[in-house]
Amino acid sequence: MQLKxxxxxxxxxxxxxxxxxxxxxxxxxxxxxxxxxxxVSAPSIMIxxxxxxxFTLNASFVYDAVSGASPTFNSAAGSxxxxxxxxxHDDDDDDDDDDDEYSSxxxxxxxxxxxxxxxxxxxxxxxxxxxxxxKYDDKRVAGGLALTSRFANRDELTVGFNYxxxxxxxxxxxxxxxxxxxxxxxxxxxxxGLSYQFNEILVTCIENSNCDVDTKSGASQKxxxxxxxxxxxxxxxINSDSYAKIALFAIVEDGYLTNPYMNVVRNYNExxxxxxxxxxxxxxxxxxxxxxxxxxxxxTNKVSLQLAYRYYIDDWGMDSNTLDSDIxxxxxxxxxxxxxxxxxxxxxxxxxxxxxxYFTNEVYASSDQRMSGFSSITYKxxxxxxxxxxxxxxxxxxxxxxxxxxxxxxxxTGFRYNF
Amino acid sequence: MKxxxxxxxxxxxxxxxxxxxxxxxxxxxxxxxxxxxxxxLGKKFEEHMYFSKEASKGGSGVAGGGCGCN
Numbered sequence: 001m002q003l004k005x006x007x008x009x010x011x012x013x014x015x016x017x018x019x020x021x022x023x024x025x026x027x028x029x030x031x032x033x034x035x036x037x038x039x040v041s042a043p044s045i046m047i048x049x050x051x052x053x054x055f056t057l058n059a060s061f062v063y064d065a066v067s068g069a070s071p072t073f074n075s076a077a078g079s080x081x082x083x084x085x086x087x088x089h090d091d092d093d094d095d096d097d098d099d100d101e102y103s104s105x106x107x108x109x110x111x112x113x114x115x116x117x118x119x120x121x122x123x124x125x126x127x128x129x130x131x132x133x134x135k136y137d138d139k140r141v142a143g144g145l146a147l148t149s150r151f152a153n154r155d156e157l158t159v160g161f162n163y164x165x166x167x168x169x170x171x172x173x174x175x176x177x178x179x180x181x182x183x184x185x186x187x188x189x190x191x192x193g194l195s196y197q198f199n200e201i202l203v204t205c206i207e208n209s210n211c212d213v214d215t216k217s218g219a220s221q222k223x224x225x226x227x228x229x230x231x232x233x234x235x236x237x238i239n240s241d242s243y244a245k246i247a248l249f250a251i252v253e254d255g256y257l258t259n260p261y262m263n264v265v266r267n268y269n270e271x272x273x274x275x276x277x278x279x280x281x282x283x284x285x286x287x288x289x290x291x292x293x294x295x296x297x298x299x300t301n302k303v304s305l306q307l308a309y310r311y312y313i314d315d316w317g318m319d320s321n322t323l324d325s326d327i328x329x330x331x332x333x334x335x336x337x338x339x340x341x342x343x344x345x346x347x348x349x350x351x352x353x354x355x356x357x358y359f360t361n362e363v364y365a366s367s368d369q370r371m372s373g374f375s376s377i378t379y380k381x382x383x384x385x386x387x388x389x390x391x392x393x394x395x396x397x398x399x400x401x402x403x404x405x406x407x408x409x410x411x412x413t414g415f416r417y418n419f
Numbered sequence: 420m421k422x423x424x425x426x427x428x429x430x431x432x433x434x435x436x437x438x439x440x441x442x443x444x445x446x447x448x449x450x451x452x453x454x455x456x457x458x459x460l461g462k463k464f465e466e467h468m469y470f471s472k473e474a475s476k477g478g479s480g481v482a483g484g485g486c487g488c489n
Contacts, residue, residue: 162484169487
């Protein structure tokens with residue numbers, strides 16, 4: 001009997017020890033896309049600190065240095081673009097040997113001269129209309145703070161605040177999530193979460209190519225958008241080796257949802273050889289909802305499997321399916337390896353078209369590849385080495401590929417210190 | 420959506436669920452069983468990347484912050 005109690009007590013201590021969550025973790029991220037598109041260097045840090053058993057504080061900070069190029073329609077007059085090889089876009093003039101890219105940064109790429117950095121305009125020479133990369137650079141600073149409080153019945157309330165700042169985009173978000181245990185043994189829980197996000201976007205020259213802009217910020221207009229995200233989830237421990245979590249979510253967005261960097265071609269006329277290049281225009285509201293399910297199972301004492309599936313649908317005509325899987329292999333007590341595979345497929349938005357002779361007077365129009373129908377696969381690997389009880393280091397190498405032709409490799413390395 | 424509902428129903432009403440005592444939760448508390456596994460910051464970055472490259476979001480919590488991703 002005494003032995004049994006000792007084993008139970010030891011197991012409980014192990015369980016409690018493994019839940020101690022005082023740590024600081026640092027990661028350095030390097031992300032690079034093909035075709036000289038986006039490159040990101042991002043150091044980030046997260047601190048998690050328990051205050052007794054009733055409070056946990058989590059703080060995170062990231063600094064993104066972003067550079068590269070985004071593909072969109074432009075006028076190639078004046079050697080402003082790189083040709084972009086993309087079969088989905090009918091850029092039929094492939095003999096352009098211009099090799100300069102157009103640079104932009106801030107306020108949706110405002111140019112100091114006040115002219116549109118994206119060469120928007122009407123009655124342009126249609127021969128010069130290209131789908132190509134436009135260079136940009138930006139810096140993003142983002143931070144988050146979350147406080148979790150536990151009540152006498154061990155229910156949890158987490159309130160958080162997130163802030164993000166770029167040259168031409170500011171975001172503030174407040175969130176709250178309440179988790180309620182449904183049974184005494186704490187194997188079943190239900191959570192309700194709600195967040196409100198307010199975004200400010202500095203844009204320039206939405207209507208024409210010769211608008212006045214603020215020479216400092218480059219902005220001619222400040223737009224805003226809001227987002228409300230609600231999620232109801234149910235979690236169940238299935239046995240001592242596995243659990244499942246099911247979530248239903250709804251997201252309501254309102255305001256300026258257009259991507260200020262993206263252009264479309266309207267009124268392409270073969271006879272007069274003219275075309276207009278204007279900002280894309282998306283609806284000013286979006287309602288999305290969906291469901292997700294996650295299942296985690298310790299297959300053996302060394303191998304764990306995490307599976308997740310998500311279905312998403314919105315009123316822009318898009319839906320998507322995401323399947324994500326990660327396998328963790330504890331090679332020794334010091335080494336943990338992860339191998340992951342994620343598959344994703346989405347349908348195109350109602351107002352998406354990639355052709356330059358398609359749009360005329362449609363209200364909503366976008367040629368942004370993110371609004372197109374495509375699939376993607378992510379291959380993930382990670383190695384985590386425990387140096388001591390306090391210190392561990394990791395290295396992660398990953399490859400992301402889209403059917404649009406956009407590929408990316410990203411590496412992460414860093415450390416974690418438990419205190 | 421139907422798949423989710425079917426799986427949810429099976430999970431809720433299946434006989435495979437058994438009560439897990441507090442001292443049996445050591446495996447469930449392992450990092451390899453948690454969201455993000457051994458690298459929770461890396462998970463945040465990946466979600467940020469998917470958010471900026473794909474048109475879907477949601478399902479992994481309500482907090483996350485905004486981004487004017489190009």
